[in-house]
Amino acid sequence: HYSFFPGRPRWPPSKSELTYAFEPRNQLPENVKTVFGRAFERWSEVTTLSFIETTSYGSADIKIGFFNGDHGDGEPFDGVLGTLAHAFSPPSGRFHLDGDENWVLDGNFVSAPSSIISAVDLESVAVHEIGHLLGLGHSSVEGSIMYPTISSNTRKVELVDDDIQGIQSLY
Template sequence: MHHHHHPCNLKHITFFFLIYLSLHIPQTIEARNPSQFKPSRHNVNIPEIKRHLHRFGYLQHNNNNVSFEQALSRYQKNLGLPITGKPDSDTLSHIRLPRCGFPDDVDPKTTAPFHTKQKYVYFPGSPRWTRDVIPLQLTYAFSQQNLTPFLTKPQIQRVFRRAFAKWASVIPVTFTETEDYETSDIKIGFFAGDHGDGEPFDGVLGVLAHTFSPENGRLHLDKAETWAVDFHEQKSTVAVDLESVAVHEIGHVLGLGHSSVKEAAMYPTLKPRSKKVELNVDDVVGVQSLYGTNPNFNLSGLLASETSTNLADDMLVRSED
């Protein structure tokens, strides 16, 4: 599957197509069978690694200038792994993790020039939502016909309200739920198989969700997944935490690409039955450089809390329900 065009190629195509791409490249999160998470000790599968490097933009079929070792080193750098250029077990286990299907290896020109140490990236052309009103006011709505059998609508609404609130707390943007799906800025729904946007979902695991860049606003989740809000209640080994995926996908809706910081919400991989719902400093600085800062937000407070323990997070999330 090579329908994901990679930003590095954009300088070779026409400007019109560049605009088309920035509006239509979906962001997908992909998961695989949990048995694949354990890397095999023996056969380091070079063809599997090469396929992965092709799919996520590190190796181009028509470009012989990049060696396998160089491509693998870039992958290791982008995922914050030790840069060995060798298919070691750490790298192989990462290649087999569930992840977002959008290429990581974006053109360095699309990163923020004034934060060279930061690991966040943007879509080609750094698109963002623009409105005449400050703070920016965006609406979101759920498709009535397209929900998930695993959760009630109030459960889904609570998860997304929390996920949007995390981003709203750091930038001058408000997110308001509306009943009108057709006219809302951000349209959220659970869809099965081919659902008309050129990016068919593929059944259990595989692709989990995809999102389009600003100002498209479509946020689609795969209806085939076992979506969960509480792993004590949902025992399935392939359960996927809805809030973790929601926080990540809203970052894409706002215009962020992937981060190489493992703790960041915008890092590309997420294991089944795991939660990652808090914004990291990297996510915050990335989104603030697109939209500015929420005047009530204190970055030094976040820095301090990140160095202290995160044990309180689970308590906090549960008590909000």
């Protein structure tokens, strides 16, 4: 079953259009940004929320960036595997990904040779973390997007009934 963060934080009803922006210093290529756009779309399809990319990083509701190791928020990344990403509950909007992972995009390695085995599918992680950004905690339903484990080299991007019921009870 789905869960929420303590106190059930959510984005206020007045904010059904959420903006997102990418950390300018990352200089992400367009195909990486597209993956996040698709991940947001999966949640907007089942809610009244919409997500709009903005180039105004400072004023965006959701700020997305790749960071390595200690990046100043008290939750350092740990190199390959372990923690892959973290996102904070509403209305924080902070969405950080571990730059040391071997991220896979549409089945292709972004930053590593394909002989590497610790591949992590970016879209799968993005869909899960956006759930957290919107207020969902972890689910006990195996196979749900919000289930707290994923096998490496696995792609899991489709919301299941439990994810949809959870987000629809918040929004």
